[in-house]
Amino acid sequence: MQINKFVIGGVLILAAVVVLIWTSTTQSAEYFYTIDELNAKGVGAVDRSMRVSGAVIGDSIQYDAQTLTLSFEVAHVPADNLAIESEGGLAEVLHQAVLDPSRTRIKVVYQGPKPDLLRNEAQAIMTGRLGPDGVFHAEELLLKCPTRYEEAVPEQAG
Amino acid sequence: MIANFGYGVLVITFLITLYSVFAAVYGERRQIPALVESARRAMLLTWPMLSLTSAVLIYLLVNNHYEVEFVYQVTSRSMPMYLKITAWWGGQAGSILFWSWLMAAFASLVTLRKWDRDREFLPWVIVVACITMAFFIGMNVFFENPFAQFYQTFDGIASYTLKPADSVLFTPPDGNGLNPLLRHPGMIIHPPMLYLGFVSFVIPYAFAMAALITGRTDDRWIRLTRRWTLWAWLFLSFGLVLGGRWAYDVLGWGGYWGWDAVEVAAFNPWLIGTAFLHSVMIQEKRGMFKQWNMILIIFTYCTVIYGTFVTRSGLLSSVHSFAQSPIGPVFLGYVGLTFISSVALLIYRWDKLKSENQLTSLLSREALFLLNNLLFLAIFVICFWGMNYSWISELITGQTATMGPPYYERAVTPLFGTLLLLMGVAPLSAWGHSTLQTLGRALWKPAAGAVIITVLLYFTYTQKPGALLGFFMIAFVLLVTIYEYWRGADARQRSQSENIFTAFWNLTGRNRRRYGGYIIHISMMLMAIGILGIEIFQVETQGTLEQGQSLSVGNYELTFRDIAQWDDAPSGVNYRRAVLDVYQDGKYLGQLAPRIDYYYESQQNMTIPGQRATMKDDLYVLLVDWEPVAASGATFKVYINPLVNWLWLGSFLFLAGISIAAWPEKEAERVAVRVRTGVPQKQTSAAD
Numbered sequence: 113m114q115i116n117k118f119v120i121g122g123v124l125i126l127a128a129v130v131v132l133i134w135t136s137t138t139q140s141a142e143y144f145y146t147i148d149e150l151n152a153k154g155v156g157a158v159d160r161s162m163r164v165s166g167a168v169i170g171d172s173i174q175y176d177a178q179t180l181t182l183s184f185e186v187a188h189v190p191a192d193n194l195a196i197e198s199e200g201g202l203a204e205v206l207h208q209a210v211l212d213p214s215r216t217r218i219k220v221v222y223q224g225p226k227p228d229l230l231r232n233e234a235q236a237i238m239t240g241r242l243g244p245d246g247v248f249h250a251e252e253l254l255l256k257c258p259t260r261y262e263e264a265v266p267e268q269a270g
Numbered sequence: 271m272i273a274n275f276g277y278g279v280l281v282i283t284f285l286i287t288l289y290s291v292f293a294a295v296y297g298e299r300r301q302i303p304a305l306v307e308s309a310r311r312a313m314l315l316t317w318p319m320l321s322l323t324s325a326v327l328i329y330l331l332v333n334n335h336y337e338v339e340f341v342y343q344v345t346s347r348s349m350p351m352y353l354k355i356t357a358w359w360g361g362q363a364g365s366i367l368f369w370s371w372l373m374a375a376f377a378s379l380v381t382l383r384k385w386d387r388d389r390e391f392l393p394w395v396i397v398v399a400c401i402t403m404a405f406f407i408g409m410n411v412f413f414e415n416p417f418a419q420f421y422q423t424f425d426g427i428a429s430y431t432l433k434p435a436d437s438v439l440f441t442p443p444d445g446n447g448l449n450p451l452l453r454h455p456g457m458i459i460h461p462p463m464l465y466l467g468f469v470s471f472v473i474p475y476a477f478a479m480a481a482l483i484t485g486r487t488d489d490r491w492i493r494l495t496r497r498w499t500l501w502a503w504l505f506l507s508f509g510l511v512l513g514g515r516w517a518y519d520v521l522g523w524g525g526y527w528g529w530d531a532v533e534v535a536a537f538n539p540w541l542i543g544t545a546f547l548h549s550v551m552i553q554e555k556r557g558m559f560k561q562w563n564m565i566l567i568i569f570t571y572c573t574v575i576y577g578t579f580v581t582r583s584g585l586l587s588s589v590h591s592f593a594q595s596p597i598g599p600v601f602l603g604y605v606g607l608t609f610i611s612s613v614a615l616l617i618y619r620w621d622k623l624k625s626e627n628q629l630t631s632l633l634s635r636e637a638l639f640l641l642n643n644l645l646f647l648a649i650f651v652i653c654f655w656g657m658n659y660s661w662i663s664e665l666i667t668g669q670t671a672t673m674g675p676p677y678y679e680r681a682v683t684p685l686f687g688t689l690l691l692l693m694g695v696a697p698l699s700a701w702g703h704s705t706l707q708t709l710g711r712a713l714w715k716p717a718a719g720a721v722i723i724t725v726l727l728y729f730t731y732t733q734k735p736g737a738l739l740g741f742f743m744i745a746f747v748l749l750v751t752i753y754e755y756w757r758g759a760d761a762r763q764r765s766q767s768e769n770i771f772t773a774f775w776n777l778t779g780r781n782r783r784r785y786g787g788y789i790i791h792i793s794m795m796l797m798a799i800g801i802l803g804i805e806i807f808q809v810e811t812q813g814t815l816e817q818g819q820s821l822s823v824g825n826y827e828l829t830f831r832d833i834a835q836w837d838d839a840p841s842g843v844n845y846r847r848a849v850l851d852v853y854q855d856g857k858y859l860g861q862l863a864p865r866i867d868y869y870y871e872s873q874q875n876m877t878i879p880g881q882r883a884t885m886k887d888d889l890y891v892l893l894v895d896w897e898p899v900a901a902s903g904a905t906f907k908v909y910i911n912p913l914v915n916w917l918w919l920g921s922f923l924f925l926a927g928i929s930i931a932a933w934p935e936k937e938a939e940r941v942a943v944r945v946r947t948g949v950p951q952k953q954t955s956a957a958d
Contacts, residue, residue: 118629118637122644129648132681133655140677141659144670163672177814177895177905191670225812225894225905229875239674 142239147188147216150242163239164248165191167209168255169217170232182222182253186236187215206233222250229255273338276326277417277431280367283319284411286312287404291397298393306393310381313396316403317374324371327364327416331357337441339429340364340416346447348842348871353448356458360448363416365461369578370406372462372469377403380473380498388494394480402472405604413596450869450876456516460509464536467506468574471543473498475571478564482615487560487622492550499547500932504925506540511921522877522892524810524909526917529678534657535577538650542570545646551783552636556701557626559636561616562643564623568612573650575605580657633704638696645689652681679805687743690798693791694747697754716749732807740802744795751791758785778930786931793927796920803887803913810910812894816903824910826889827853831861833896833904844868848893848904852882864893864906885919887912 144163145153166186173184187209190196199205209215210233220238230236230253238250290312297305327340331354336342344360345353359365377399385392410416418429421437433439451457474495481491513533514526527533546566552559579601616623629637655662656673663671698712723745724738732738755774763773778785811823815830822828829851837844846866852859862880869876882889888911896904 117632121632125641125644125648129651129685132648132684133652136652136677136681137655137659137673140673140680141663141671142674143663144672177903180812180814180905225907 144191146191147186147218150218150248151216161239161241161251163237164218165189165235165237166218167206168230168232168234168236169210172219173230175226180224182224182226182230183219184230184236185217185219186238187212187217189235202235203233206235218246218248220248220250222253224253227253227255272326273330273335273417273419276323276330277411277415279319279323279326280407280415280417281411283316283323284404284407286315286319287400287407290316290400291404294393294396294400306396309393309396309400313381313400314378316400317371317378320367320371320374320407324358324367327367328355328358330417331355334445335441336443336445337419337439338416339418339420342420342442342445344446344448346445346871348840349447353453353458357448359461359465360452363410363414363418365465366406366409366414367416368462369465369469370403370410372465373399373403373406373472376469376473376498380476388490390484390486391477391480391491391494394483395476398476398479399472402476409597409600413600447871450867450872450874451520454516454520456512456519460512460516463505463509463512465509465578467502467504467509468539468578470498470502470505471539471570471574474502474546475567478567479612479615482564482612482619485619485622487619489550489553489557489560492553492563496550497932497934499543499550500928503540503543503547504928504932506536506543507928508925510536510540511924515918519879520876522879524808524879524890524892524907524911525804526914529656529673529675531580531657531660534653534678535580538653538657539570539573539577541646541650541653542566542573545643545650546570548639548646549643552639556636558629559640559643560623560625561620564616566643568609568616569650571612572605572609573654575601575608627702631703631705633699633706633709635696635699635701635704638692638699642689642692642696645685645692649682649685652685653678656681687740690743690747690794693794694743694750697788697791698750713750716746716753719749720746734806737802737806740798740806744798744802748792748795751788751795755785755788782933783931786927786929789927789930790924793920793923796916796923798920800914800917800920803916804911807912808909810908812905812907814895814903814905819903821906821908823908824887825855826908826910827856828862828891828906828908829853830904830906842870844870846893846896848896848906850880850891850906852889862889862891864891866893866896883915885913885915888914 142161142163144165147164147166150162150164164186167189169185169187173182175182189205189209190199196202196205199208220236222238222240235256237254237256238248239252240248240250242248290309293305293309293312297303297307297309330338330341331345332351334341334345334347340361340363344357344364349357357364359368377396380395380399381392415431418431419433420427420440420442421430421434422440423434423437427440430437474491477491477495481487510533513536517528518524518526521528546563549559549563549566553563579597627636629640631637656677659673660670663669694716695709695713699709720742724742727741728738732741755777758777759770759773762768762777763770766773766776768776778789809824811821813821815821817830817832820827820829831849831851833846833848835844835846844867846868847863848865850862850864852862859882862882864880865878867876867878868874877892877894880891880893888909890909890911892907892909894905894907
């Protein structure tokens, strides 16, 4: 009897935690896609929050300071670190991605101030949804420039 | 040359730690006290040796020896002296050395104490401390040599530990420098504080293992390390708070905690350590939870090692990059091995760790402590899962996924809420047996007070149900804790005829851990007020203004006055600084000056917010964009972070509370005996 109530209590707590983790995971995990993968998914990917990374095309950056609307295009870069290293490092991969017109590109729209680091050949990591129009609507925009610092630093917010 | 000397000292220290391990084990097994003593002295040698190595490294850092790869990576000529010195822990290789150095200092401190009564622990404490040190020093010796130098060979320039044949030493004219984002006082003290916390947790773990190996599994090891645990907790907490403050001041997203994998990695040992801190009290008071405490300290140690490395090993970004660097697999192997051997030891001694008392009542103090432990552990599991989900999902589905703040906030909030409630109930429940009636009698007054406060808040401050629930619980815990404190002081005031302030002072002094604990609980509530404020009431807006134009947010109005740009040649920084007038309800309050600092050397911006802090709210203004040529004006982002300063106030009180609880007391042992005799079913073996 004594033991039972503690066992029941423990099982209840365990069950609650498992449920919490399970539901939070399924609801909040954000899958990471490359532009190619996103393109392949097409309509299937519409309206699901995800993270996408690509190389920023400098010429395509447009910013309307009045409405704070930012739009630009990103080109496909591989996500695999081994592939990146074998192609000569992140800076080189980003450089090639921007130069190569045959790479898949998508248009990105973002509302907010223009981040400091948004420039040609920066790596944009965007969280948001792919609209039915094929435009990626970013809610969060992180930018990484190939850095010479060893230390990993949290990205500054855009 | 001098770099080679530093490396040589490091190698010798590595050998010393190995010797110490073998001498301690062999001396203990064969009962040769002289050999154990030799192991102890060898261990005492590690700290001076590592200090010498570190002094060499600092010498190289300060004197611009850019032929050394580490110096090249973390410093540059334009950096001021103090930053060159603190660059010691500014990169991987140096921070591992720093870790070992701290570890050696603590291990030495421990072995310098009197061991008369605890002789049998000594060799095993030496073994655990020296294995840990050998592992870290070995990392430096074999994989991450801070003294590796650049040599030019026919194939090009690369860094080598030893001079390759037919090569010339290569000295770059200047170094890379430290990332400007990290040149903040918070970020300079933050890593050493975390490391201090991490390293101090190794000491209780070493004693726990010694207790398991020797079979002396009473609560002696807990008593011996109680203070270490508290200091570890203090440093770790301070480190986390500093990290939060840094993020708030430097990263410019108006927040202090982003559930970033790096943050979570440092948070994990804190969670387990907090659970441990609570449950050791049950073992001391009631002789229960012995197995559980062992499990907790093993977990703490493993999360400390895991946390130190996982963020740098590349595991969290991708499984593939993890396999690339040798560090990852080596440390994972180490964590795995220590975990398995610790657990094996625990299973071996499992029966000796039987509880002396039974849990009987669901509402007794010990049952509530157990619930507290389970909640902390649950939060840990959630954090651990979230932090590692990226590579788990990559292994299982082949698709990387990350867990952002929504995951953590969703999963962790109800658990922290329950913990909060528990913080109010537990101090009033009785040991052994407690019923709803006895608890209800103790709790109704604070609960009624909390209801009144909540109603007042409903009419004056907010109608949001979530916020009101939060405020109710905070008020409840605050009232319970203050009431408890006051009751003690009041009784003392009467019996000792002291005035109320002396009574408070003496009460705290007499039972530091208990009342230090209450202060910590109160500070937690202040922090909770701040967290609630920023999570629920944060308001943000942004806009592009021309000079003279205004932007209003909440009851504030900001008028853009002026903007200027200038170069500061010696430090290589370009400043853009805007000035805004701040009005609240039409009343002029003063000016704020958000800045963008541009570092030429690294081509990097740093956004410095303009802040106006009051206990009611924080006005936090960022200059996000301004180009001198374009006449379109400057863009600002403005946050109102209500109540956030309670978070910082709470942090200070929190540190004060831990210091009180951890402060050495001369008569601790004697007092403990006196208290102990009052407890029924006392544990004879531990009453020393």
